[in-house]
Amino acid sequence: EVQLVETGGGLMQPGGSLRLSCAASGLSVSNNYMTWVRQVPGKGLEWVSVIYTSGKTYYIESVKGRFTISRDNSKNTLYLQMDSLRAEDTAVYYCARRGNNLNDYFFDYWGQGTLVTVSS
Amino acid sequence: QSVLTQPPSVSAAPGQKVTISCSGSSSNIGNHYVSWYQQLPGTAPKLLIYENNKRPSGIPDRFSGSTSDTSATLGITGLQTGDEADYYCGTWDSSLSYVIFGGGTKLTVL
Numbered sequence: 001e002v003q004l005v006e007t008g009g010g011l012m013q014p015g016g017s018l019r020l021s022c023a024a025s026g027l028s029v030s031n032n033y034m035t036w037v038r039q040v041p042g043k044g045l046e047w048v049s050v051i052y053t054s055g056k057t058y059y060i061e062s063v064k065g066r067f068t069i070s071r072d073n074s075k076n077t078l079y080l081q082m083d084s085l086r087a088e089d090t091a092v093y094y095c096a097r098r099g100n101n102l103n104d105y106f107f108d109y110w111g112q113g114t115l116v117t118v119s120s
Numbered sequence: 121q122s123v124l125t126q127p128p129s130v131s132a133a134p135g136q137k138v139t140i141s142c143s144g145s146s147s148n149i150g151n152h153y154v155s156w157y158q159q160l161p162g163t164a165p166k167l168l169i170y171e172n173n174k175r176p177s178g179i180p181d182r183f184s185g186s187t188s189d190t191s192a193t194l195g196i197t198g199l200q201t202g203d204e205a206d207y208y209c210g211t212w213d214s215s216l217s218y219v220i221f222g223g224g225t226k227l228t229v230l
Contacts, residue, residue: 035219037165044122044222045157045165045208045221058218060218094165099170103152103153104170104171105152105153105210106153106155106170107157107165107167107210108167108170108176110164110165111164112163112164113164
């Protein structure tokens, strides 16, 4: 059974940093396209970032230069380092596995999410 | 405002059928597979449909997906109160170069 468990969310002041973790079981983060998707409470879903099996990473424009996606294969854990946080980054952050073919743009396994609140 | 347009809400009676539309363009739905997600209150999204019309293991055949040109439709038959949730469509957008989602549709089973 696949499980993705996110931790690391919380309340942070604007300009601060947080690191989210997503511990995986039942799948290997290094052998899958792993992503972060966020959702402002009461609003829709927004894709944030992906790390491919090759290690290549991509980000939505609004977080480029501020967020960094990475993985630790030995811990089978996905990370999202969030720096220079802004109020508009407030959201529930989900880690999710994307389909592993290049033309697969669906997400079949999701974590339970972790809430990040950016406020002074 | 989302690139993919969904109706904010739909409703139907138990046992009835409902459809949820997702309208896009040639840079997304017109040329890429669509997926659909169900999000029950307070939970993470769950994949219902992928590659336009395929159901993951465990998803009942009451749920179906279809596409036509630059639009996609999710159909749900035999509505149950447990189907009350938010539903999202998603696909790749080749102009934006990332996955996009519709704004979501709240299904109420009256």
